[in-house]
Amino acid sequence: MRVLIAPDKFAGTLTAVEAAEAIAEGWRRHAPGDELDLCPMADGGPGFVDVLHASLGGELLAVTVRGPFGDPTPATILQVGDTVYVESAHACGRHLIGDGDAERASTYGVGELLVRAVDAGATTVVIGLGGSGTNDGGAGLLAALGAAADEPLDQGVQGLIGLTHIDLAGARDRVAGVELVAASDVDSPLTGLFGATKIFGPQKGIDEARLPVVDGILEEFAAVAGRRSSLEKGAGAAGGLGYALFLVGGARTPGIALVADAVGLRTRAAAADLVVTGEGAFDFSSRSGKVPYGVAEVAADALRPCIALAGQVLIGSREMRALGVESAYAVVDLVTEEQSYADPAGSLAGLAERTARTWSR
Template identity: 75%
Template structure:
């Protein structure tokens, strides 16, 4: 039996590469004769660069950029031919803010990542968006590239109150004729009821009673730059980094689609008998550009069944099938929450072995 293993990261516990290896180890424990094809996945968030490098090779360059609160943090640039790939979570991820100080957190380090990519002389820069701990509408990125406002743009959204003018031309000249691609994991706008602040602000540390205020600050930034662009799908990705990139001429593509194409997942699914995906929490939000839905869609097009292994399964059977998944299995339900976090790889391997009993020929 041929099995395609294409999981996302299990946030906070396993990278996508580690998750794929754990699933393979457990599956082979029960069905050693099965042929496994490992295709770790990403949607533009954490793990984006590692997944692409594992599948496509290329040259990795290490750098140090400014983190969301000014502390230097490590980042990596991947160059494949004349294309550079950036993972913005490395410079402004939730792991760096830990849900605190988001009103003062900046994306200036992402701008520094872009400058490094421009310095590499590439023709295209693909920016993976997702997993951010910031909510500054990409203001820090814009200022790092030379944009000038009548209020500082690199000190977090708190400084956008009352901003009326932002000159984007210096930043646009810096980009020149380089093609920018924003690989997003969500398709939300910058502001409003379904915007960046209202949707993801609470998990980044924005207090419930300040959501309207912070959203209003991003409205001020949008009005000072381009209100219409702020309403585009993906403008709210990564706390508004999608918006900043679109202001600089970026086109938007779902990150999962970009990775699916890059690793040739459609053809690999056609060669498989079963497709396995997974992530930390499998819920209905997975439909919004996340890995499990993307992989399940590929499996459906290939007329192959897809099952999901997850830390937690938070949807019922009807919602699961609406996402294109035949069955979903919970790590916490099998081994308990304590062991799931203490030994995530071993626990995931045990779950995979259990699933193999049902699905392997």
């Protein structure tokens, strides 16, 4: 039996690569004769570069950039021919914010990653957007590329208060001739009821009472920098990084679709008898551009059954099937939550072994 194993990361415990290996280990215990194809996945968020490197190869380039608060932060970019893949979370991820003030967190380091990519000779730069802890409308990125303004662009959204002028010529020149692709499944505009601040601000630590204020600052920023781009789908991705990329000529593409194409997911699904996906918490939000839904769609197109393994399963069978998943299995149904966190790989392998008893021939 041929089994395609295509999970996302299990946030906080396992990378997508580690999750795929754990599932494979457990599956082999019960069905050592099955042919397993490991295809770790990502949607543009944390793990984006590692997943693509696992499937595409290429050269990993270690760089140091500014973190959200200006401290030197190690990061990695992936060069595959003339294309360079960048993970914005390396420079502005939530894990780098900690207890810091998200309103003062900058995306300057993401701009530095783009500069390094261009300097490496890239003709195409693909930027994975997701898992950010910033909400500065991408102003920091623009500053790193060479934009100039009458207020500091690299001090987070707070630095934009009072901004009346911005010159984007330097930033646009820095990436002239380079195709910029924003890989994200977030389709929010920059501001408003469904914008970056209102939807994602609370999870970044912005107080509920501050949301209208911060959104207003970004409204004023957009009025100066270019309102039309702020209304585009995806402008609100990664706290407005999508908007900044649009301002310098970038275009958005769905992250899960981009990764699926890059790793040949459709061909690999067609060659399998069963597709296994997974993530930390499998719930109905998985429909919003997350890996399990994207993998299940590909499996359905290939007329292959798809199942999911997760830390927790928080939806019923009807919702599950609406996502294209035949069955979903939870680690916490096998071991306690404490045990699952103490040994995430072992717990997931145990779940995979148990699942193989049902699904393997």
